[in-house]
Amino acid sequence: MNPELQMFVQNELNTLREQNTYKERRYLESEQGPRAILNGKRVVMLCTNNYLGLANHPRVKEKAIQAVKDYGCGTASVPEVCGLTDLHAELCRRVAAFSNTEDALLYSSCSTANMGVVGALAGEGDVIISDQYNHASIIDGCRLSKARTVVFPHNDMNRLEQVLRDESSARLRMIVVDGVFSMEGDAAPLDQIVSLAEKYHAFTVVDESHAAGVLGARGAGTVEHYRLQGKVDVLTGTFGKALGGAGGGYACASREVIDYLYHRSRTFIFSNTMPPSVIATALAALDVLAEEPQLLKKLWENERYFRSRLEATGLKVGGGEAAILPILIGDHQKAYALSRALLEEGVFITAVGFPVVAKGQARLRAQVSAAHTKEDLDAVTIIQDTAAKLGII
Numbered sequence: 001m002n003p004e005l006q007m008f009v010q011n012e013l014n015t016l017r018e019q020n021t022y023k024e025r026r027y028l029e030s031e032q033g034p035r036a037i038l039n040g041k042r043v044v045m046l047c048t049n050n051y052l053g054l055a056n057h058p059r060v061k062e063k064a065i066q067a068v069k070d071y072g073c074g075t076a077s078v079p080e081v082c083g084l085t086d087l088h089a090e091l092c093r094r095v096a097a098f099s100n101t102e103d104a105l106l107y108s109s110c111s112t113a114n115m116g117v118v119g120a121l122a123g124e125g126d127v128i129i130s131d132q133y134n135h136a137s138i139i140d141g142c143r144l145s146k147a148r149t150v151v152f153p154h155n156d157m158n159r160l161e162q163v164l165r166d167e168s169s170a171r172l173r174m175i176v177v178d179g180v181f182s183m184e185g186d187a188a189p190l191d192q193i194v195s196l197a198e199k200y201h202a203f204t205v206v207d208e209s210h211a212a213g214v215l216g217a218r219g220a221g222t223v224e225h226y227r228l229q230g231k232v233d234v235l236t237g238t239f240g241k242a243l244g245g246a247g248g249g250y251a252c253a254s255r256e257v258i259d260y261l262y263h264r265s266r267t268f269i270f271s272n273t274m275p276p277s278v279i280a281t282a283l284a285a286l287d288v289l290a291e292e293p294q295l296l297k298k299l300w301e302n303e304r305y306f307r308s309r310l311e312a313t314g315l316k317v318g319g320g321e322a323a324i325l326p327i328l329i330g331d332h333q334k335a336y337a338l339s340r341a342l343l344e345e346g347v348f349i350t351a352v353g354f355p356v357v358a359k360g361q362a363r364l365r366a367q368v369s370a371a372h373t374k375e376d377l378d379a380v381t382i383i384q385d386t387a388a389k390l391g392i393i
């Protein structure tokens with residue numbers, strides 16, 4: 001081991017420990033359900049992206065197993081070398097129809113989709129206009145692109161318009177936002193963003209990761225929620241949250257944009273593709289979502305119940321437009337202490353602090369699922385008692 005490297009990483013890790021941002025690894029020893037076993041402890045899981053409980057749905061599991069039997073474990077190559085399977089083609093058709101677009105391209109994750117889309121669709125002479133709170137993979141996409149990036153304050157439409165006015169000479173203007181912001185639990189004002197994009201001849205890229213399977217009448221995401229089908233140029237999303245939870249990502253757009261990404265999107269071209277079991281999981285999740293609309297209804301019932309009980313504790317709760325309920329603590333040490341104490345009591349809610357959110361804005365990020373029972377959500381009593389013991393409320 002190179003001693004300079006060893007010294008460098010040790011110093012960096014020591015700094016993380018001093019700043020109390022060093023993270024212990026956590027391991028699930030059960031399914032990722034509303035109740036789970038985490039590092040040997042039984043917990044109520046209140047920070048799961050498994051919004052509809054589909055990661056453990058019997059039909060979804062069955063389809064994944066069958067796909068391994070039919071197609072094996074994977075294609076063992078990048079798409080260009082040995083091609084994709086007809087399962088890939090089917091999922092492209094299904095996710096494009098789900099998103100109301102002409103076509104789709106599958107990526108190994110939404111992170112790689114964001115990097116591959118943003119990196120490919122904006123280049124030299126273009127400008128990327130990006131919300132301050134966009135997901136890290138969008139930021140990485142901006143870094144990969146040769147375009148200039150201008151960041152606007154979170155959901156600030158006046159500033160977005162100002163930037164669009166200032167950037168009128170750019171060859172292409174891309175506005176890129178998360179549909180639902182994962183740390184805030186709020187949605188982008190897509191109706192206003194689309195109007196501004198039309199006014200200033202910009203195109204739009206929206207990441208539906210926390211919205212697909214959650215928002216909109218059919219659970220198709222933020223675009224459906226705002227009834228803007230056909231008005232957003234590119235949608236990206238993940239199959240690693242509500243839509244089966246096994247991973248994999250997508251980009252949905254017009255036939256021509258998808259064809260261009262097929263030829264130019266580096267994270268698609270130079271990386272292995274979604275394995276058959278994961279594709280089958282996503283296909284089955286889309287089936288269940290369409291056939292069991294009561295899941296979406298239950299998710300929102302649970303969100304309303306949990307939010308009202310949580311707000312009644314006196315804790316400050318953010319969001320309100322998604323199934324993410326950030327418990328806003330502020331002080332970093334207090335947020336992490338609350339998360340640790342809750343885990344001791346059998347309630348798991350992750351704490352997030354700097355650098356994931358700004359300094360002084362540490363929070364616990366609670367999420368609800370359709371799979372939670374009322375009894376699971378009544379863990380709010382433990383949250384209240386624990387927060388009171390720690391002097392937070």
Ligand SMILES: Cc1ncc(COP(=O)(O)O)c(C=O)c1O
Nearest residue numbers: 109110111135178182209238240
């Ligand atoms: C908004 C957003 N986009 C993308 C991702 C990444 O998705 P994936 O796990 O498929 O890479 C996440 C996951 O945390 C996310 O919150």
